Amino acid sequence: MNAFTPSMVMAILPEILLLTLVFLVLIFELIWKKEDGRNLGWLTAGGLLLILVVSAFLGKPAEASTVFGGMLRYDALGFIFKMLFIFGAMLTALFMMDSEKLGQRGESYILLLVATIGMNLMATSADLIMLYLAIETTSIPMYILAGFMRDDEKSTEAGLKYLLFGAMASTVMLYGFSLIFGFSGSTALEAITGFSMPLAVGIILLMAAGIGFKISLAPFHFWAPDVYEGAPTPVAGFLSTASKAAGFAVIMRLFIGLFPTGQYAQMWTLTLAILATLTMTVGNLIALRQTNIKRMLAYSSIAHAGYALVGAVSLSELGVGSVTFYLIAYVLTNLAAFGIIAAFSRIAGSDEISAYAGMSRRSPGLALAMLVAFLSLTGMPPFGGFVAKVFVFAAAVEANMIWLAVVGVLNSIIGVYYYLTVLKVVYLHRMEGENEEAHPIPLTRPYAIALTILSAGILLVGVIFGPWFNAASAAATGLF
Amino acid sequence: MIPISWYLIVAAALFSIGLFGVLARKNAVAILLGVELMLNAVNINLVTFWRYNAPETVTGQVFAIIVFAVAAAEVAVGLALIISIYRNRKTVVADELDMMKW
Numbered sequence: 292m293n294a295f296t297p298s299m300v301m302a303i304l305p306e307i308l309l310l311t312l313v314f315l316v317l318i319f320e321l322i323w324k325k326e327d328g329r330n331l332g333w334l335t336a337g338g339l340l341l342i343l344v345v346s347a348f349l350g351k352p353a354e355a356s357t358v359f360g361g362m363l364r365y366d367a368l369g370f371i372f373k374m375l376f377i378f379g380a381m382l383t384a385l386f387m388m389d390s391e392k393l394g395q396r397g398e399s400y401i402l403l404l405v406a407t408i409g410m411n412l413m414a415t416s417a418d419l420i421m422l423y424l425a426i427e428t429t430s431i432p433m434y435i436l437a438g439f440m441r442d443d444e445k446s447t448e449a450g451l452k453y454l455l456f457g458a459m460a461s462t463v464m465l466y467g468f469s470l471i472f473g474f475s476g477s478t479a480l481e482a483i484t485g486f487s488m489p490l491a492v493g494i495i496l497l498m499a500a501g502i503g504f505k506i507s508l509a510p511f512h513f514w515a516p517d518v519y520e521g522a523p524t525p526v527a528g529f530l531s532t533a534s535k536a537a538g539f540a541v542i543m544r545l546f547i548g549l550f551p552t553g554q555y556a557q558m559w560t561l562t563l564a565i566l567a568t569l570t571m572t573v574g575n576l577i578a579l580r581q582t583n584i585k586r587m588l589a590y591s592s593i594a595h596a597g598y599a600l601v602g603a604v605s606l607s608e609l610g611v612g613s614v615t616f617y618l619i620a621y622v623l624t625n626l627a628a629f630g631i632i633a634a635f636s637r638i639a640g641s642d643e644i645s646a647y648a649g650m651s652r653r654s655p656g657l658a659l660a661m662l663v664a665f666l667s668l669t670g671m672p673p674f675g676g677f678v679a680k681v682f683v684f685a686a687a688v689e690a691n692m693i694w695l696a697v698v699g700v701l702n703s704i705i706g707v708y709y710y711l712t713v714l715k716v717v718y719l720h721r722m723e724g725e726n727e728e729a730h731p732i733p734l735t736r737p738y739a740i741a742l743t744i745l746s747a748g749i750l751l752v753g754v755i756f757g758p759w760f761n762a763a764s765a766a767a768t769g770l771f
Numbered sequence: 772m773i774p775i776s777w778y779l780i781v782a783a784a785l786f787s788i789g790l791f792g793v794l795a796r797k798n799a800v801a802i803l804l805g806v807e808l809m810l811n812a813v814n815i816n817l818v819t820f821w822r823y824n825a826p827e828t829v830t831g832q833v834f835a836i837i838v839f840a841v842a843a844a845e846v847a848v849g850l851a852l853i854i855s856i857y858r859n860r861k862t863v864v865a866d867e868l869d870m871m872k873w
Contacts (some may be wrong), residue, residue: 420834427841434848441855448868451852455802455865458845459793462809465838466786469813471777473820478830517871586871 299358302365302415305346305373312338313404320397332388332737335400339381345651347374355769361479362421364544366769367619369415371762372540379533379622380407385741386525386630389637392440393523402432402544403529410533414540419468419478419549422541423461426505429537430457433530437522437587449521456514457502464501467494471549480548481521486555490544495559498545499566506596509569519589524636527585528629532622533590539618542603543611548771551606560604564695567604571597571702578709587709588628591668594706595621601699602683605690612764613682619759620667620675620752627664627745631657634738642659644713649722654732658717660742669710670703675752682760778819784814799856799863803849810842 307504314329315338323330328661352371355366363369380403387403388394409428416422434457438450468478471494475483486494503511519527546563550556574594581587599621602614634657635650651658667674680703687696723732734742752759792805811827814835821831853863860868 420830420837423834424837424841427845430845431848434852438852438855442859445870447852447856447859451799451849451856451868454845454849454852455793455799455806458803458806458849459790459809462806462813463790465813466809466816469816469820469834472831472834473816473824476820476825478834520871704797720867 296358298365298695301350302352302358302363303747304350305377305525306411307341307375308342308345309404309408309411312342313401313408316397316404322491328387329394331397331400332384332394335384335404336381336388336441336737339377339384339404343374343377343381346377349364357481361481362418363412363415364417364769365415368540368543368611368615368766368769369411371625371766372414372536372618373411375531375536375619375622376410379529379536379626380404380430382626382630382741382745383525383529383533385737386528387523388737389735390523390525390633391637393525399436402436402439403629406432406436406529407533410537413537413543416468416544417480419471419480422545423465423468426461426464426541429534430461433526433534436526437518437530439523439526443521444738445521446523447521448472449518451513453518453522456511460501460504460511464498467497467501467720468499480544483549491555492548492558495546495550495555495562499562502538502542502545503566503604505541506535506600507593508596508600508715509573509593510566512570512573512593514592516586516589519592520583520585520642524585524633525627527589528626528633531589531629532625535592535596536618536622539599539603539614542600543614546603547606547611556606556703560606561598564604564692567597567600567695569597570594570600571699572617575702575709579705581709581721582644583642584644584647587644587713588625588632591706591709592625593605594702595625595668597702598680598683598699601692601695602686604695605686605692607686607690608764608767608770609682609689610686611767611770612760613679613686615763616756617683619748619763620679623745623748623752624664624667624674624676627660627670627742627749630738630745631661631664632744634734634742638732644716647713647716648720649725649727650717650732652727653722653730654734656739657732657734660746661717665710665714665747669707673747673750673753675749675756678753678756678760691745708770714771775819775823778815782812782815782819785809785815797864797866799853799865800850802809802865803846803853807842807846810838814838 352365358365393399406429412425434454437453439445440446507515573592574590578590599617602610667676670676670680684696789805789808798830817835
């Protein structure tokens with residue numbers, strides 16, 4: 292078990308390559324100091340694309356195994372999530388390039404890459420020590436990125452709020468870990484068994500609080516709107532997609548790994564099902580009255596965490612597959628939404644929904660991308676969001692949780708209202724003075740490339756969902 | 772030998788005091804201190820469990836070392852953010868950091 296084999300390098304190939312890229316960015320920042328900072332963005336995005344391709348071909352596990360002395364799992368679930376994080380980081384790097392202050396500094400790309408390494412490890416860790424370290428490796432760079440614009444009052448406030456909430460939540464979860472270690476004598480997820488009743492309840496609640504923070508479940512969601520509003524928009528997009536997906540990967544590993552069957556399984560699925568109901572309802576209802584589009588998307592992303600959780604509590608192969616598929620569609624959609632907002636507010640200088648009046652005339656292309664992204668968030672066919680919701684609710688019905696599917700469908704209907712309100716402002720309202728042609732919104736090349744990829748991806752996942760769903764279902768095989 | 776439960780009670784008490792501090796204090800630095808108390812409670816737990824249950828392995832010790840290394844990194848970032856807030860706003864009181872609400 293402790294002997295070194297080449298397959299162990301393959302297990303952490305994406306992380307090794309990411310770390311190499313970190314050093315490359317560090318070196319080239321010094322070399323290119325006097326020149327345009329956007330070169331670093333192209334380097335990061337191009338490097339991530341290369342990493343994505345290389346590890347997609349070389350890093351695919353043949354069969355599930357545990358490597359590095361039981362620290363990491365090398366299986367399909369980890370693989371597909373790693374690809375998702377690297378893809379998300381690549382597009383975030385593209386969005387960051389023309390973002391004020393973020394794009395000109397090498398640090399922002401380095402922090403982005405380090406956070407991606409942390410997420411990769413979160414999705415693969417098989418040991419509580421590794422898991423805690425991975426969660427913090429993800430969180431600490433994200434705290435800094437959220438507060439990256441030091442002179443901006445909102446950004447620093449967002450960074451501090453994120454840090455205070457985040458540190459508290461991860462410590463609560465860590466207390467749960469220490470109890471698990473104490474009462475089972477081991478930190479390896481495979482070896483942990485045998486809890487007495489009250490203890491298991493406590494551990495489930497402590498862990499639900501910690502992970503609930505990461506994926507912004509209802510009673511632990513207070514940080515999300517403030518942080519998304521204050522943080523630089525590309526960072527908010529990354530937080531709401533890749534960071535959240537990493538939290539779901541941990542849910543599947545930790546809860547399904549620790550309590551796969553029996554009365555404790557019923558207990559945590561019920562706990563999380565109640566949290567999911569609360570999350571969907573709170574997120575959608577508060578989103579209705581938002582006037583700032585970033586806050587609206589924050590509440591919408593809270594609601595989406597609720598939908599995805601519906602699949603996780605189904606505790607079946609279909610459930611895990613559907614969550615993974617949901618996250619693929621959601622990452623594409625929400626990254627596109629935040630990218631559009633970043634591109635728009637860079638020119639228009641406002642995140643208020645009312646400022647989007649006449650956008651379809653100011654930039655037809657951007658408005659079209661917004662139509663695709665928001666209809667996918669709503670859950671309209673033929674976009675990815677629709678198929679994803681169908682699978683998640685199907686998993687709930689299969690697991691005899693029909694009430695949960697009904698709650699989810701009702702909530703989707705509430706969601707239609709606020710997404711379409713934004714589209715109404717974009718397409719039907721006119722700008723003040725009705726001279727939209729005089730205020731065009733030019734798209735720079737990184738935005739154009741990224742939004743094209745994402746819009747095409749949303750359509751692709753929605754129309755040809757078979758291969759994607761098969762890949763997502765393969766993730767489930769290593770768990771049960 | 773002192774029973775294991777004594778240590779666990781101390782750790783639980785420390786954790787609760789820390790949590791109370793995080794939830795009740797207004798000053799951002801004090802909130803960070805509360806988090807530190809909670810982390811130290813976890814460390815007491817880890818070392819106790821290691822000593823009483825599994826002294827032949829190093830798992831508990833390694834876990835504790837990693838926890839306080841991470842805690843140090845977290846506090847460094849936290850204090851840096853607090854300083855940058857103080858430069859902008861001339862306050863570190865959490866109640867006054869209310870630019871964004873609802």
